[in-house]
Amino acid sequence: MHISSFFALSSLLSLGVAQTITGQYDCLPAGGFTLCQNLWGEAAGVGSQKSTLASSSTASVSWSTNYTWANGPNNVKSYANVLSTTSKGVQLQNVASAPTAWNWNYTSQSSGIRADVSYDIWFGKASSGSPATSASSYEIMIWLSGLGGIQPVGSQITTATPVANHTWNVWKGPNANWQVISFVSSTGDINDFNVDLNAFFTYLVNSQGVASTQYIQAIQAGTEAFVGTANLVTNSYSVSIVSK
């Protein structure tokens, strides 16, 4: 067999075998990413969720999550997400660019659904640290969708602020030992997002007092589900950091 036909066969196989995870903290390796269920708030309600990896490579990933959650309408039940295993460990002042592209949609959605579709980006003083730990200084959320009247942590501090070719309502407030700064799309759902995240990082340093010495410790992209039934498909997602 020629090498080229071997690679053609193995890439067909990796596209063809979808893997599904169902447990509260189940994760799957997904090329340059890790797909995790993260049903951290499931005790606040009743329901279930499963997440499926469709295909992955070093650069991009395609996946979906399917859930039904009831009760506790103000409580997050889960943050099913993909975490980049490579886009981390760079100080804000050393980022040249951080291109990302996320194409997603709901293929089914109940009425009254309360959920966001969001990036969750973690900064800290040390070059590495897990999300939502003592190593975290900032949690930066970018909401490409927020359905059912849900709100980020804290209070709204700006309206329709332009960053990276879109406009955002910025929210700020404390959570545990870190600050949360959230960008909520002021124009509704952004299903085909393709920007340089460094525009957000520059805004945070220049306008929100974030030290340029902070390190990017983790970049996650997923969905916080509160209540409702949905199947959310990420057709493709990618992110990378180019250092200076």
Ligand SMILES: *[C@@H]1O[C@H](CO)[C@@H](O)[C@H](O)[C@H]1NC(C)=O
């Ligand atoms: C979502 O999960 C439910 C329950 O397992 C199933 O009936 C439904 O077909 C799934 N939807 C999709 C789009 O996978």
Ligand SMILES: *[C@@H]1O[C@H](CO)[C@@H](O)[C@H](O)[C@H]1NC(C)=O
């Ligand atoms: C979701 O996106 C895919 C790819 O762009 C498209 O084929 C599909 O029709 C979309 N579904 C919905 C419900 O918008």
Ligand SMILES: *[C@@H]1O[C@H](CO)[C@@H](O)[C@H](O)[C@H]1NC(C)=O
């Ligand atoms: C804004 O859009 C322009 C034109 O597509 C693109 O070159 C630029 O990189 C975008 N800016 C950001 C921050 O994504």
